[in-house]
Amino acid sequence: MKIFETERLIIRSLEKSxxxxxxELFTDSRVLELIPQxxxxxxxxxxxFEKSLNINLNDLSKRKCSxxxxxxxxxxxxxxxxxxxxxxxxxxxxxxxxxxxxxxGYGAETTKGMLKYYFEEMKESKVTADVxxxxxxxxxxxxxxxxxxxxxxxxxxNCTDRRYELEKRIWLEYHN
Numbered sequence: 001m002k003i004f005e006t007e008r009l010i011i012r013s014l015e016k017s018x019x020x021x022x023x024e025l026f027t028d029s030r031v032l033e034l035i036p037q038x039x040x041x042x043x044x045x046x047x048x049f050e051k052s053l054n055i056n057l058n059d060l061s062k063r064k065c066s067x068x069x070x071x072x073x074x075x076x077x078x079x080x081x082x083x084x085x086x087x088x089x090x091x092x093x094x095x096x097x098x099x100x101x102x103x104x105g106y107g108a109e110t111t112k113g114m115l116k117y118y119f120e121e122m123k124e125s126k127v128t129a130d131v132x133x134x135x136x137x138x139x140x141x142x143x144x145x146x147x148x149x150x151x152x153x154x155x156x157x158n159c160t161d162r163r164y165e166l167e168k169r170i171w172l173e174y175h176n
Contacts (some may be wrong), residue, residue, distance in 0.1 A: 001055075001057075003060070003067050003117065004113055004116070004117045005124075006110070006112070007109065008106075009071060009109055010069075010071075010072055011067050011070075011081045011112070011113065011114075012054055012067060012068055013052075013053070013054070014049070014055075014066065014077075015048050016053070017075075018068055019045075019049050021077035021098060022045070022077060022080070022173055023040075023049070024091070024098055025080055025096050025097075026039065026040040026044070026045050027039045027040060027101060031096060031097075032100050034132060034134070034135040035132060035137070035157065036132060036134075036157050038115050044149075052053045060083045063085070064083065064084050065082065066082055067081045067082075067163075068080065069097070069142045077098075078098055078100075078101040079096055079098060079101060079110070080094075081093075081110055081113075082094030082095060082096070083114075084106070086130065090126060090127075090165075091118060091124050091127050092128045093118065093127055093128075093129050095107060095110045095111065095114070107137065107138065108141045108145075110149075111129075111141055111142070111144075112143045114127075115145060115166060121170070125167065126166065127146075127165065127166050128129055128146075128164060128165045129142050129146060129163070129165075130154075130161045130162070130163050131161060131162055131164070132154070132157065133159075139162065142162075145166060146164035147164060148162050148163070149164065150163055151163075
């Protein structure tokens with residue numbers, strides 16, 4: 001099921017054929033060091049993947065969901081668009097890409113598409129994003145679209161994260 005599309009990308013629910021590349025996003029050390037996160041076991045990958053199959057549009061506002069990112073006209077999963085809920089029970093966006101697809105502007109394109117979807121389709125009033133401050137590329141993307149509000153030590157991931165937010169009224173000022 002297609003969630004939304006951008007100029008070059010389609011964000012859709014995952015299908016069984018996406019598992020190989022889904023697994024790569026939870027095991028590739030270069031991808032994980034930027035989050036940071038420990039590599040998942042096969043069991044953890046299977047559990048997370050099964051939970052991500054067969055989502056519907058209502059799920060996006062009620063629970064954490066992983067959706068696939070695909071280049072239009074291609075079937076290979078290049079990354080994940082993450083519809084999350086943060087520790088303050090606020091909507092949060094996230095993304096990750098396979099290393100082969102870094103540096104092509106897909107992160108910025110996905111972020112802009114997710115913000116538009118959150119505000120225009122889901123009718124959210126605010127969206128947040130947390131990023132490891134050592135993840136220079138994602139910090140740059142989030143600085144482009146959102147406002148940093150504070151930094152905190154993320155004990156689970158043993159890093160310093162920065163929280164960003166964007167209110168719908170601010171989005172509308174620039175996108176109407």
